[in-house]
Amino acid sequence: MFGYAGKTLHVDLPNEKTSTDPIDEGFAKTYIGGAGFGAKMLIDYQKPNIDAFDPDNPLIFALGPVAGTMVPTMGSKYGVASKSPQSNLFGEAYSTGFWGAELRRACFDIILIRGKAKKPVYLWIDDDSVQFMDAAHLWGKTTWETEDIIRKDLGDPYIRVTAIGPAGENLVRLGCIVNDRTRAAGRTGLGAVMGSKKLKAIAVRGSHDVKVADPDGLVEFCKELYERCRGPSTRKYRTLGTPENILVHNRVACLPTRNWQSATFEGAETISGEYLLEHFVVKIQACSACPMRCEHIAYVSEGPFKGTYARMEYQPMYAWGSCCGVDRLEGVIKAVEQCDLYGVDAISTGVVVAFAMECYEKGLITKDDTGGLELNFGNWEDMPKMVGKIALREGIGDVLAEGVKVASEKIGRGSEKFAMHIKGVEMTGYDVRGLKTAALGYAVSRRGADHQRHGAYGVDISGKVDRFKVEKGRGKIVIDGEDLYSIADSMIICKFSRGIYQGPYDDLAKIYTLVTGIPMTPEELRKAGERITNLARLYNLREGLTRADDTLPYRVMHLPIPEGIAKGSLVTKKELDFLLDDYYETRGWTSEGVPTQEKVKELGLDAYSNVVEKKGKEEKVKVKVGSRGRKEGSKDD
Amino acid sequence: MTEHEFVAADPDKCVGCGVCEYVCSMQKKHPFNPLYSRIRFVRVYPIVNLGMTCRLCEDAPCVTACPRKALEQSKENGVILVDKDKCDGCGWCIEACEFGAITLDPEDKIAIVCDLCKGEPKPKCVEWCPEEALELTTRDRLAKKARVSAVRKLLLETIE
Numbered sequence: 001m002f003g004y005a006g007k008t009l010h011v012d013l014p015n016e017k018t019s020t021d022p023i024d025e026g027f028a029k030t031y032i033g034g035a036g037f038g039a040k041m042l043i044d045y046q047k048p049n050i051d052a053f054d055p056d057n058p059l060i061f062a063l064g065p066v067a068g069t070m071v072p073t074m075g076s077k078y079g080v081a082s083k084s085p086q087s088n089l090f091g092e093a094y095s096t097g098f099w100g101a102e103l104r105r106a107c108f109d110i111i112l113i114r115g116k117a118k119k120p121v122y123l124w125i126d127d128d129s130v131q132f133m134d135a136a137h138l139w140g141k142t143t144w145e146t147e148d149i150i151r152k153d154l155g156d157p158y159i160r161v162t163a164i165g166p167a168g169e170n171l172v173r174l175g176c177i178v179n180d181r182t183r184a185a186g187r188t189g190l191g192a193v194m195g196s197k198k199l200k201a202i203a204v205r206g207s208h209d210v211k212v213a214d215p216d217g218l219v220e221f222c223k224e225l226y227e228r229c230r231g232p233s234t235r236k237y238r239t240l241g242t243p244e245n246i247l248v249h250n251r252v253a254c255l256p257t258r259n260w261q262s263a264t265f266e267g268a269e270t271i272s273g274e275y276l277l278e279h280f281v282v283k284i285q286a287c288s289a290c291p292m293r294c295e296h297i298a299y300v301s302e303g304p305f306k307g308t309y310a311r312m313e314y315q316p317m318y319a320w321g322s323c324c325g326v327d328r329l330e331g332v333i334k335a336v337e338q339c340d341l342y343g344v345d346a347i348s349t350g351v352v353v354a355f356a357m358e359c360y361e362k363g364l365i366t367k368d369d370t371g372g373l374e375l376n377f378g379n380w381e382d383m384p385k386m387v388g389k390i391a392l393r394e395g396i397g398d399v400l401a402e403g404v405k406v407a408s409e410k411i412g413r414g415s416e417k418f419a420m421h422i423k424g425v426e427m428t429g430y431d432v433r434g435l436k437t438a439a440l441g442y443a444v445s446r447r448g449a450d451h452q453r454h455g456a457y458g459v460d461i462s463g464k465v466d467r468f469k470v471e472k473g474r475g476k477i478v479i480d481g482e483d484l485y486s487i488a489d490s491m492i493i494c495k496f497s498r499g500i501y502q503g504p505y506d507d508l509a510k511i512y513t514l515v516t517g518i519p520m521t522p523e524e525l526r527k528a529g530e531r532i533t534n535l536a537r538l539y540n541l542r543e544g545l546t547r548a549d550d551t552l553p554y555r556v557m558h559l560p561i562p563e564g565i566a567k568g569s570l571v572t573k574k575e576l577d578f579l580l581d582d583y584y585e586t587r588g589w590t591s592e593g594v595p596t597q598e599k600v601k602e603l604g605l606d607a608y609s610n611v612v613e614k615k616g617k618e619e620k621v622k623v624k625v626g627s628r629g630r631k632e633g634s635k636d637d
Numbered sequence: 638m639t640e641h642e643f644v645a646a647d648p649d650k651c652v653g654c655g656v657c658e659y660v661c662s663m664q665k666k667h668p669f670n671p672l673y674s675r676i677r678f679v680r681v682y683p684i685v686n687l688g689m690t691c692r693l694c695e696d697a698p699c700v701t702a703c704p705r706k707a708l709e710q711s712k713e714n715g716v717i718l719v720d721k722d723k724c725d726g727c728g729w730c731i732e733a734c735e736f737g738a739i740t741l742d743p744e745d746k747i748a749i750v751c752d753l754c755k756g757e758p759k760p761k762c763v764e765w766c767p768e769e770a771l772e773l774t775t776r777d778r779l780a781k782k783a784r785v786s787a788v789r790k791l792l793l794e795t796i797e
Contacts, residue, residue: 210669211668219663283684285652289654290654
């Protein structure tokens with residue numbers, strides 16, 4: 001095969017055995033890579049309805065067809081999939097840097113990891129040679145230390161490592177997987193799944209060529225793509241980077257502040273992208289084969305956090321900045337650094353700490369719980385200490401380590417009403433009360449609260465639609481976004497480059513064929529996106545998802561934005577139901593959000609028609625027992 | 638004295654994307670495999686990035702070190718020429734090079750080193766570098782540039 005290595009690596013942790021399986025062209029073209037491979041392997045290899053920490057929950061690493069090539073942003077990325085310990089549904093996360101390209105040169109497309117190791121191990125993939133290495137000396141080490149030690153132990157500074165930190169080891173549900181220091185497969189708690197398997201890291205060295213079907217054609221097209229990467233569509237990422245959003249979001253009142261009590265932040269100026277670039281950014285660098293280079297590395301040169309380095313993006317700056325009421329970037333930079341070291345998702349963990357701050361201010365937790373920290377909103381000096389407490393499960397950190405959903409259930413006393421999550425996954429930084437297309441996208445997102453499954457905030461913020469209104473057609477906008485992003489996460493492209501592809505399926509299909517030699521039309525690729533979205537939905541339905549789970553946080557539906565241009569806006573239950581009905585109908589799903597048999601057949605997912613059948617039977621039972629049925633059907637209540 | 642041109646990287650501009658490695662390995666018919674690239678980038682955490690390749694040293698130590706006289710420095714443009722028949726991959730040249738610029742071809746096990754993309758209008762890495770961090774230059778031109786920028790920094794910026 002071209003592009004693809006054509007091989008899955010099966011890893012049996014308890015027996016320390018590996019085997020390989022060929023990947024054929026049909027499989028490749030149907031599921032593309034990344035998210036598609038992840039969803040397919042998960043639904044096929046995971047026994048239904050087991051716990052995320054059950055050894056039988058497979059942990060899947062998957063590349064796209066283009067990994068390891070010079071195609072801009074597609075060369076570097078990898079995806080991780082598993083049952084999420086946060087949502088108990090489809091868990092997926094994507095990372096970039098250099099690890100993915102190295103795995104492709106070692107000639108694997110997918111690593112399917114099953115079971116639980118008897119003692120801490122790491123996997124050492126040196127081309128065809130795959131070894132289980134003792135990780136006793138790495139257990140408890142940070143992600144950065146782990147990478148350094150492995151490279152030293154194996155005697156090669158070019159080895160690429162992806163690892164969990166202490167958080168993943170301690171089954172902290174916010175746990176992520178970190179590679180190349182500042183890059184993480186961050187969301188949905190997959191680091192905790194890796195920790196539950198006692199798998200500390202995967203070290204890779206690959207020496208093979210990455211053969212593509214049409215090298216001359218690809219290089220020629222790359223030349224053009226590189227030009228576009230330096231053009232207006234990527235300007236934001238090359239200059240201020242995503243932190244540019246802070247002031248934009250503050251202006252349009254979608255910058256969630258003090259745990260979503262407001263959508264505007266009086267301290268936005270000093271946590272802005274502009275302020276960051278002027279005072280803290282010391283270098284902008286790149287992932288493998290990326291002419292856009294967006295990685296803004298910030299350095300703190302004075303004060304209590306002197307000497308701290310971290311890569312800064314808008315989302316963690318929202319979570320640790322406005323959401324925690326913090327207007328000092330030193331504190332934000334320190335918190336992000338701690339997240340990378342301990343191996344927790346910087347977005348979710350910031351939102352969890354914001355939740356704890358509100359609990360503290362409301363007297364639901366005390367100084368005894370926080371180990372003496374005055375956890376008020378805005379306390380930028382103590383805030384970063386919370387990362388270690390959560391990762392090591394110290395004091396209140398033990399409760400917060402479960403994520404806001406479970407933590408609020410444990411703390412109770414009304415805190416559930418300000419636990420900012422969807423499906424157990426913490427909210428990302430778009431205040432969807434005044435972004436109603438995005439609100440739908442968030443509600444139906446397969447991995448819980450997320451802007452990256454659909455990108456629907458784009459039409460709201462740019463004014464292409466009336467963002468305060470719900471109307472027919474919003475479903476179609478979200479669907480088009482979701483299917484495209486399913487392809488983006490399967491090929492796997494960096495979404496920062498989304499503006500450079502014309503069509504966009506035309507260019508993406510062209511790249512697919514130039515690399516793999518497998519004929520692919522834009523329509524076939526779009527269909528594959530729809531297939532992957534539906535497959536993940538079928539997986540979620542099998543694991544117990546119901547319409548009631550496609551919802552928004554209580555605060556989004558009950559507390560209007562108190563000030564700013566979006567003042568008074570929220571999403572009512574009636575509006576949400578209207579949006580969901582429009583979305584389900586346009587998708588070709590039932591009013592309960594289940595794909596119809598026709599849809600399943602049309603997408604070639606006949607093998608999973610039993611999920612649809614079973615859901616149909618459940619719906620009939622619910623109709624008989626009345627309206628209570630739907631609620632009881634949701635395992636997450 | 639004729640000054641030889643070589644590929645130099647500007648550490649302020651280099652972002653560590655590795656595109657230079659990919660285009661070089663492509664040129665050498667081993668697509669997207671840095672092991673065949675004559676230029677390798679190094680990232681030293683957190684923020685140091687630099688592409689490293691042959692600097693066409695005067696009186697090149699790799700040539701001196703070769704026990705089989707397999708290496709020779711071109712009088713025409715200063716590149717290190719490897720005699721494939723004589724080289725047996727012993728690696729003395731690799732030890733002699735302070736920049737890690739000469740390596741072994743993983744397949745043929747003979748020394749490989751930057752040839753400035755012989756026959757091409759300019760080296761592929763220079764042509765493709767998205768940051769224009771790579772340039773074909775000489776030691777003298779680098780020195781001139783360094784002097785101007787040092788004086789600018791020392792004097793002009795203090796006046797401003």
